[in-house]
Amino acid sequence: MTRRHRAGALVLSGMALVLTACGSPAATDTTDAVKAAARQSGDTVYPAQVANCGRTVRVDKAPERIVSFFPSNTELLLRLGLKNRIAGQTWTDQSPPKPAYATDYRKVKVLAPGEIGREALLAARPDFILADGEYQFDGKKLPTIAELAKLGVPVYIDSAFCPKTTGTATLTATTTDLTALGTLLDVQPAARQATAETRERLSAVDKALTGRPATRAAMVQIVDKQLYALAGGLYSDVVRRAGGRNVLDDTVPKGSNFAPLSAEALATKNPDVLIYHYTGAADRAASEKWLRTHLAATAAVRGNRLIAVPAADFSELRAVDGTVTLAKSLHPDAF
Known part of the structure; x- marks a missing residue:
């Protein structure tokens, strides 16, 4: 018997005693009493709904076939104790799993190593999708979010990458998602823990860096030989919380968190540290070679201060990992 069922049974038993003693129906509505007991125990009361990216995400019961888009989302679901309820994952080529999750992560079915198509997604029979952004649900390659909702498949988007808040998101998006997913997926105790x-780890970083000047840094990624500035929103907040200042903040359009960037423009900023995203070992090596070749005159390259970070380290719980790791790289003597 689940904790929710036990709570309901206790309430119903109590009501039976009232009926026997008084010889008349109890005044309390059974459904309301069961819901109240469930709330007190920390369980989700269904149907449940939360706000997400300007929409309402509603589930009528606890999802059992969750599809995860992006490695950080898969790891988040594993952290919440949901390994037996993940029907599959996509975009696994974006980053290897963190060691703490590697064993369970590799047991999750890979539906597509990169972008997934409509047929493959629907064949997995998902009843919930946790995605890293809205960009894939365009009605062409994949159904729109509204179309999926009509099929009984609600979609929750990482709140740091909601279109209207991408350029202003902060690390608080992680706790926002934990609370929302705890409710929708009926794992509130794990979400609270x-x-x-998360708050304890970030507080420790803040304490360690108190009084230290911010390091001038640039966060970038190279895709198909094109350099991109990663700034604004969660990217710059991670740099800030890690004891840095993203010198590329003014190169990205308002409301966005990335933009094409020339090597010359980056060289003009002359950052003391270059932070670059990579998706795998080959991408990491190629990106470092490109940066050393094209930005040889910058203080970062001359001082050999190039910091490689997995691309998946900038969403959900991995954003917290990324902040801690980056802080130790920028200010090693503080830890």
């Missing part, structure tokens, strides 16, 4: 750990 992860939230507490």
Whole structure:
């Protein structure tokens, strides 16, 4: 018997005693009493709904076939104890799993190593999708979010990458998602524990860096030989919380968090540290070679201060990992 069922049974038993003693129906509505007991125990009361990216995400029961888009989302679901409820994952080519999750991560079915198509997604029979952004649900390659909702497949988007808040998102998006997913997926105790750990870890970083000047840094990524500035929103907030200042903040359009960038423009900024995203070992090596070749005159390259970070380290719980790791790289003597 689940904790929710036990709570309901206790309430119903109590009501039976009232009926026997008084010889008349109890005044309390059974459904309301069961819901109240469930709330008190920390369980989700269904149907449940939360706000996400300007929409309402509603589930009528706890999802059992969740599809995860992006490695950080898969790891988040594993952290919440949902390994047996993940029907598959996509975009696994974006980053290897963190060691703490590697064993369970590799047991999750890979529906597509990169972008997934409509047929493959629907064949997985998802009843919930956790995605890294809205960009894939364009009605062409994949159904729109509204179309999926009509099929009984609600979609929750990482709140740091909601279109209207991408350029202003901060690390608080992680705890926002933990609370929302705890409710929707009926894992509120695990979500509260992860939230507490997140706040504790970030607080420790803040304490260690108190009084230290910010390091001038640039966060970039190279895709198909094109250099991109990663700035604004969660990217710059991670740099800030890690004891840095993203010198590329003024190169990205308002409301966005990335933009094409020339090597010359980056060289003009002359950052003391270059932080670059990579998706795998080959991409990491190629990106470092490109940066050393095209930005040889910058203080970062001359001082050999190039920091490689997995692309997946900038969403959900991995954003917290990324902040801690980056802080130790920018200010190693503080830890």
